Amino acid sequence: MSNVHDNVENSLVKNEYTKSKYIVFLVLVILASVLPFFTTNTYYIMLFDQILVNIIVVLGFNFITGLTGQMNLGTAGTVAIGAYITGLLTVRCNISPWIALLLAIPAGYLIGKGLGYPSLRLKGFYLALTTIGFTVIVQLMVTNLSDLTGGTQGVQRIPGFNLFGISISTNESFYYFLLVCVIIAVLISIKIIYSKWGRAFKAIRDNIDAVEACGIDVADIKIKAFTLASIYGCIGGALFANLSGYINPGTFGIDMSFNFLIMLMVGGIGSIGGSILGAIIVTMLPESLRFLQDYYWLIFSIIVLIFVIFQPNGLVELFNKIYKAVKSKLLKKKGGDDIVDHSKVK
Amino acid sequence: MLLQVLVSGIAMGFIYSLVGYEFTLIWNAASLINFAHDKFIMISAYIFAGTFVIGLGTNPIVAVIITLIIMGVFGALVAVGIFNPLRNMPSDLYAVTGTLLLARILAELTRLIWGPVPFTIQNFITGVVHIGGIVIPQINIAIIVVSVVFLIFLQLLFKKTKIGKAMRCVSQDKTASSLMGINVQRYIIFTIALSTMICTVIGILIIPTFMVTTDMGSMIGLKGFAASVVGGFGILPGNIVGGMTVGILENLSILVLPAIYKDVVAFVLLILFLLIRPNGILGKRKD
16 A cells, blocks of 8 residues: 555545444444343344344455445355354364364355356356356255265254353353454454455446556456455354354255345445344344235345335435435534535445 | 267257246346246246146146246236336346345245145156157157247247347347337337246246246256356357257266266356356357
């Protein structure tokens, strides 16, 4: 980052982030940390845990699909690999889940490079096609190599984490552990988004020719974004395996990839807040529609479809509009003029 | 054995070719990929088998015609209601998400209307034919004959009729075609309706092999993508070449590999081609 202009712009954007969004983030963290005190229902705690795992995966997914604008439908495949690494290593080889969690990072890196290289050098839909293929291959392999993976029976009794002799395997304690993971994931995401890489990601989405003209290696940046997505996905998968204690191939179908895509779209593409919101809404909404019984999944899909057509920028856009309206009203009272442009904050 | 495998490979190859054809049409006309196409295939099989042949006891030939008309209208409605608004969005993501959600809605509707239990039509193109020493299932012959006839029909439609020529114009250059007085919007709707009708043909042809289930089209739909990339993405004849390659190699793989890897072959081919020859067998190098 030798460029002076780069640094100035970077610090400007960063400052803006620190001012408003960090406070919101802090409030959210505090709210999230007291949340388990309001319910004793283990099912809800389990659901909250699930949301936190989903947030991690969607944050990663956001790099490639939200920021860089490349369609990735292989999230389920990466999550499956992360989950099976943890599952098999801890159950079959008695390796500590911590090491398995760490191993998810190189695994994600390899997937990212391996799949990104053939498909991201080309323009167009190729990544979508290869990642779909990848997910199908992973699911087929995991189902059919039953000697290694347990086949359709899956892997059972995956042990939980142990921290200095204290077990964090109950849903409540695991909730706090996941919360810490999510906070780390969010902070890393912020760091990356407001770095040189993050700006290149967004530039590729907005105008790929301009990026090329600036002398940036487009394919390389795209592969970086995809690798980040796979690393987040693998970590999410490892945590998912620890959370549910049982994994089977049926979970990791194409449908799971679609779910993550829907989370991103509903929340708002390209935004950290959007990823978090989307993960929360899309995990919770079907549960709250359960009273519709047989029709709940249908109604849910229709709601989301209408939402995508009429509110393409997601829930975050709605919140931003409200925020802007409130702020301009306040400023008018004070007699101040135009408000700061918030469209940069994503 | 080898000949038998080859024939079933060619039959599956034609199915993949049709799948490739069907979504390449939409890709060329509206530059979006219809990820709901496997559900279009599935729902036409349900309408044909569930409602007409089994439910109402209609003669299969009449049922085919009625299903084609229903699905054509359905395709046009989908084009107006979902594809047209999504086509003009700033990013491809919306279109993909829209078609994926449509797929889910269709799957759910099917489950609610026809129930989750798979079924099939009794005595619908079953049985085998003995030619020389080899045994060929009738359905494979039916698939090959119908596909060839249908592909020739499509070729004539595109080359000889005014509608077909207009469709080709729209897929080549939208601005120029609207300057020539072609109603671009309308021909996109036509193309999507035609593509949906191809899905119907596929859906009916695969009933004896795959039964009528909610995910009967999934694997075929995905392999159709692979076939299309292998043959040359966006090129209509490329779909036939790619479909044949995938269909035959996949069936030959049974002879050397354990049967469980059969479904993997198509996707390995996809990734190999992206690495070595991204423009496909028939594709020209652009740069």
